[in-house]
Amino acid sequence: MTVLIDTAFFNAFDQVGPVHHGLPAAAYTRSEFFELESNLLFTASWSFVGFAHQLAKVGDVQPLTVAGKPVFLVRSESDKIRAFHNVCRHRNLKLIDRAGHCDVLITCPYHRWSYDFSGKLRLAPYFGGEKTGLPDGFDLADHGLYEIRCHTFHDWVFINLDGQAEYFDVFIEPLKRQLIGFEPEKFEPVATLDFGEVPANWKLLMENFIEPYHVQYVHKTTTSQPLEDHYVVADEHCLGSAIELTAEQQADAAAGTLGVSSRYLTLFPNFVLGLYYPDQIGVHLNRPVSADTTQQSRVIYLHRDSDHSQAAVEHARQLWDSVHREDHHMCERLQAGRHSSVAEGGGVLSPHWEVSVRRFQELVADAVRPGLEGGI
CATH class of the missing domain: 3.90.380.10 (Naphthalene 1,2-dioxygenase Alpha Subunit; Chain A, domain 1)
Structure with a gap:
């Protein structure tokens, strides 16, 4: 039997009594509920996504999927772990497809658009016709990678996709107390x-x-x-x-x-x-x-x-x-x-x-x- 996921979905769960019901089974089995979690829970939360020691050197990169979205982590020039949407600003190709190391720039394999480890677009070859030419009004500074809020607590990396979660210090405080x-x-x-x-x-x-x-x-x-x-x-x-x-x-x-x-x-x-x-x-x-x-x-x-x-x-x-x-x-x-x-x-x-x-x-x-x- 198909269970409708609507406002009555939590009726049993919300019942008040000395013994509570758990979440409905469909919360664990239905792709529709999983999509709700991706869009409303993991997108809006501080999600734990990785370990800093696995990005040991400046230029180390690691692709992830968080809430269904392609993301990557990189250790930047400031020796800080940063997170970006894993999409080239040119034709939206997924930039990083496996964990590894980039020596100087993160380069799109499709048309060689290249970004530094802080997400700034440094090269867009032939985009204006000539090798280094750019179209009128096109500024490299306006076409960097989209950065995602990212914090590292000890060795543990957290990101917040929608940028609207509480301050990280507020989020981490209960764990610090423990x-x-x-x-x-x-x-x-x-x-x-x-x-x-x-x-x-x-x-x-x-x-x-x-x-x-x-x-x-x-x-x-x-x-x-x-x-x-x-x-x-x-x-x-x-x-x-x-x-x-x-x-x-x-x-x-x-x-x-x-x-x-x-x-x-x-x-x-x-x-x-x-x-x-x-x-x-x-x-x-x-x-x-x-x-x-x-x-x-x-x-x-x-x-x-x-x-x-x-x-x-x-x-x-x-x-x-x-x-x-x-x-x-x-x-x-x-x-x-x-x-x-x-x-x-x-x-x-x-x-x-x-x-x-x-x-x-x-x-x-x-x-x-x-x-x-x-x-x-």
């Missing part, structure tokens, strides 16, 4: 896990990370973190959970498992950061591809004074690969379940353990409500 006492600048990237495309909606991967309810069941062989010792984090749009383990609990953790005090933090819409005391950070990049597909990668960071040996890094890599694949298996089944008519009501959420999931879903719903009038 990081008090932790010093991310002292951590170094040591490994990247690239999971490619996961056949699940991006929200399922986010919700799975936010709630601790599943940990003792799904991760019983990879973690030693009792559910009852967790607590929920809901600090504005910084959502997740945390656990404080005693020294005795950490000593008793099963060998090879995650048995340390941890914080599982997200920033709406798609930033994911795990703190694992005392010396490890993990950051997930979830890139929505379609209603039922998400690209996911994870960068593992170790404190600069901790053990960076090959054995230590490989242990971390294997542990997190196992944890992610356990989560992926659940998220893929969550995606499959949402094709049942039973899921149209959104299921129900624990009023204790899934409070942050509910808040995440409310932020999604509030972002797309303006697009629901009349239905799609």
Whole structure:
């Protein structure tokens, strides 16, 4: 049965009671809802899009698709990560088609229009007939690349496509509060896990990370973190959970498992950061591809004074690969379940353990409500 996405779409979700419904199934399966999210949520938000260390040299470039739009990142002459719409101003060809390095200029392969790393148009050969000639009234300065608001927080790059989101300092403040006492600048990237495309909606991967309810069941062989010792984090749009383990609990953790005090933090819409005391950070990049597909990668960071040996890094890599694949298996089944008519009501959420999931879903719903009038 086709579900109309209109102003009645959230009726069950909006019901008031001690136990709330989750988002309707169509929010995870319908391309129309995914398009609403692209246009009204990801375009208007500070979206997490990449890692600064992957653009190490001036001139390094990386193409992205954000909210269905072609974008690229570049490390500019000022050693700053900048973002631009990935479109030549001449005939609108996609400029950057793969990650790489540009020595001096970013050059369109079609007619050799060339831009510097601050987006200024430097060359438009033969555009006026002669090699360096320009049409009357045509000024190179008026035809640079369109820049996108971009900020880097530690190693993590965020962009805002429509230029209307709140100041970045306001956006990042809840995460900063949760990081008090932790010093991310002292951590170094040591490994990247690239999971490619996961056949699940991006929200399922986010919700799975936010709630601790599943940990003792799904991760019983990879973690030693009792559910009852967790607590929920809901600090504005910084959502997740945390656990404080005693020294005795950490000593008793099963060998090879995650048995340390941890914080599982997200920033709406798609930033994911795990703190694992005392010396490890993990950051997930979830890139929505379609209603039922998400690209996911994870960068593992170790404190600069901790053990960076090959054995230590490989242990971390294997542990997190196992944890992610356990989560992926659940998220893929969550995606499959949402094709049942039973899921149209959104299921129900624990009023204790899934409070942050509910808040995440409310932020999604509030972002797309303006697009629901009349239905799609």
